[in-house]
Amino acid sequence: MSYAAVVPEFVRRQSFIELDARARAQSLMDAGSWRELVGPFDRVESPWLPMQDIAPESDDGCIVLKGAIAGKPAVVIALEGKFQAGSMGEVSGAKMTAALDLAAKDSQNGKTTTAVLLLETGGVRLQEANLGLAVIAEVMASMLALREHAPVFTVIAGTVGCFGGMAIAAALSSYILMTREARLGLNGPEVIEQESGIEEFDSSDHALIWAINGGEQRVGMGVADELVLDDAPTIAAALRRCLTTGLPQVHRSQQVQLYRERVAALDTLQQIDPFSLRKSWKKETEEGVTQ
Amino acid sequence: MSTQIGLRGKAWFQAFTGKNSPMAGDPGSLLTADAQLGEDMARFLCVVPNPGARFPCARRGEVGLEESYTLATRVREAIEQDKNGKKRPIVAIVDLKSQAYGRREETAAIFLACATAADAYATARMKGHPVIALVMGNAISGGFLTHGYQANRILAFDDADVVIHAMHREAAARITLRTVADLERLGHEIAPMSYDIRDYAKLGLLYKLLHVESPEKPSPQEIRTVQGELVAAVADARVGPADLRNRLESTAAREMRKASILVRTKLEAEWLEK
Numbered sequence: 001m002s003y004a005a006v007v008p009e010f011v012r013r014q015s016f017i018e019l020d021a022r023a024r025a026q027s028l029m030d031a032g033s034w035r036e037l038v039g040p041f042d043r044v045e046s047p048w049l050p051m052q053d054i055a056p057e058s059d060d061g062c063i064v065l066k067g068a069i070a071g072k073p074a075v076v077i078a079l080e081g082k083f084q085a086g087s088m089g090e091v092s093g094a095k096m097t098a099a100l101d102l103a104a105k106d107s108q109n110g111k112t113t114t115a116v117l118l119l120e121t122g123g124v125r126l127q128e129a130n131l132g133l134a135v136i137a138e139v140m141a142s143m144l145a146l147r148e149h150a151p152v153f154t155v156i157a158g159t160v161g162c163f164g165g166m167a168i169a170a171a172l173s174s175y176i177l178m179t180r181e182a183r184l185g186l187n188g189p190e191v192i193e194q195e196s197g198i199e200e201f202d203s204s205d206h207a208l209i210w211a212i213n214g215g216e217q218r219v220g221m222g223v224a225d226e227l228v229l230d231d232a233p234t235i236a237a238a239l240r241r242c243l244t245t246g247l248p249q250v251h252r253s254q255q256v257q258l259y260r261e262r263v264a265a266l267d268t269l270q271q272i273d274p275f276s277l278r279k280s281w282k283k284e285t286e287e288g289v290t291q
Numbered sequence: 292m293s294t295q296i297g298l299r300g301k302a303w304f305q306a307f308t309g310k311n312s313p314m315a316g317d318p319g320s321l322l323t324a325d326a327q328l329g330e331d332m333a334r335f336l337c338v339v340p341n342p343g344a345r346f347p348c349a350r351r352g353e354v355g356l357e358e359s360y361t362l363a364t365r366v367r368e369a370i371e372q373d374k375n376g377k378k379r380p381i382v383a384i385v386d387l388k389s390q391a392y393g394r395r396e397e398t399a400a401i402f403l404a405c406a407t408a409a410d411a412y413a414t415a416r417m418k419g420h421p422v423i424a425l426v427m428g429n430a431i432s433g434g435f436l437t438h439g440y441q442a443n444r445i446l447a448f449d450d451a452d453v454v455i456h457a458m459h460r461e462a463a464a465r466i467t468l469r470t471v472a473d474l475e476r477l478g479h480e481i482a483p484m485s486y487d488i489r490d491y492a493k494l495g496l497l498y499k500l501l502h503v504e505s506p507e508k509p510s511p512q513e514i515r516t517v518q519g520e521l522v523a524a525v526a527d528a529r530v531g532p533a534d535l536r537n538r539l540e541s542t543a544a545r546e547m548r549k550a551s552i553l554v555r556t557k558l559e560a561e562w563l564e565k
Binding site: 037038042044046047048051052064066090091093094095097098099102124126127128129130131132133134135136137138140141144145148164165167168169170171172184185186187190191192194195196200201212213218221223251252253254255256257259260262263264266268271272274277 | 348363364394396398403414441466480485538557561
């Protein structure tokens with residue numbers, strides 16, 4: 001019996017989650033096609049963190065790679081979850097916005113350039129509070145402007161997940177890819193527990209957190225598009241598949257009527273069971289497709 | 292904070308539009324009306340507290356699921372009605388608590404609800420509607436991202452009850468492992484952390500600060516003055532670009548957002564290199 005036959009499949013996977021943001025971004029682009037823009041040697045750091053005795057990073061936790069995916073021009077923008085929980089500060093936000101704007105400019109000039117956001121973020125960097133919130137509004141505006149010309153992808157792999165204002169931004173993407181380990185939600189469990197009490201949300205209940213925010217649930221209920229295995233080649237392949245599909249006819253964040261009706265139909269007297277919600281929204285979506 | 296959330300919003304919505312109730316079919320928490328503003332018919336929108344709301348965590352002026360989808364519906368309705376004609380100004384009156392912090396909301400994907408409203412506002416802006424945010428109370432976090440932050444021009448009242456911020460004091464202190472007193476002190480030294488609207492103005496994101504003597508009960512003279520300011524902002528938005536670049540080009544931004552400007556300059560230069 002060969003060695004490969006006795007080694008389980010999951011052992012042979014190349015975990016994407018275990019990669020840092022730079023290696024994640026590199027793994028998704030065509031080999032040899034990319035170069036990093038405003039990289040660590042440019043040393044554009046947060047001016048606000050040192051004022052608070054917090055060590056900045058030379059890339060501010062945001063990595064921008066310009067290159068190609070499946071031979072097509074692309075920019076990958078990755079947030080490093082290990083630096084300040086991937087939070088959005090002035091510099092990381094400006095990097096993301098500038099890259100999106102340049103992709104939009106190239107796309108308008110006939111060189112369609114897609115953007116892939118790798119989001120591991122708690123949202124606003126509270127040490128840069130109002131600038132963090134402002135850059136998220138700007139990222140959203142730039143995503144929407146690019147989305148008119150080229151698809152914008154969000155990949156959420158974990159383990160930080162995608163929360164706060166950046167979850168709103170994620171929902172503006174053309175496609176969202178998530179692993180089972182990833183989470184997507186506006187308010188993190190700790191924030192809800194603090195604001196609305198432990199009876200509203202027990203942030204120590206991990207099963208509950210993943211039942212609500214987890215990748216399987218978000219894809220299952222139709223608010224994210226693909227559930228991917230934590231394996232770099234698998235994620236790269238899924239991305240290429242979506243890229244072939246191109247821009248969706250209608251973006252999810254334009255489907256106001258559909259979701260307004262779904263919310264109107266919810267029984268709000270008690271908490272909503274995530275699994276029942278998934279089943280009912282999925283059923284509607286499938287029926288809608290077959291019509 | 293001395294003033295009650297929504298009190299100002301309601302008073303000014305009524306002052307601008309003569310109305311104080313939602314449009315047919317809308318929840319009690321969202322006021323929308325079209326009213327004369329200078330030579331335009333403008334659409335005014337305001338999120339207000341609704342103690343009888345279906346969602347228990349969205350009764351005190353929070354932007355929740357119903358508020359977001361209704362905002363998106365009403366903004367998109369204006370875009371659709373004006374698609375072949377003059378683009379009406381859209382005025383977001385901002386006096387809200389925050390986004391809704393509830394489990395029901397998370398389960399039903401409130402992040403998507405917020406995105407539909409932000410998308411609608413940004414779409415209106417990109418299609419040539421002057422979108423104006425008038426902040427007269429709290430504009431906090433996801434609530435502001437959903438209702439107001441996609442505007443081409445942001446105006447705010449200049450007083451202590453106006454707070455634009457990423458998170459209210461107590462929560463921000465807990466999450467950054469500081470005391471509220473520390474946070475207040477840091478706010479005075481570090482402008483983006485401040486809870487003071489005058490420090491916010493230093494960031495260069497605001498079009499104008501407006502001084503209003505009696506923001507809870509505006510006099511006819513004050514209403515006319517603020518309307519005049521809105522008309523001027525609308526005119527300015529109509530001649531400017533439909534994106535948000537003005538937020539980086541203001542005199543204040545050139546001072547306070549040097550790092551942002553540096554990033555943009557460098558990234559553009561490196562983007563073009565072969």
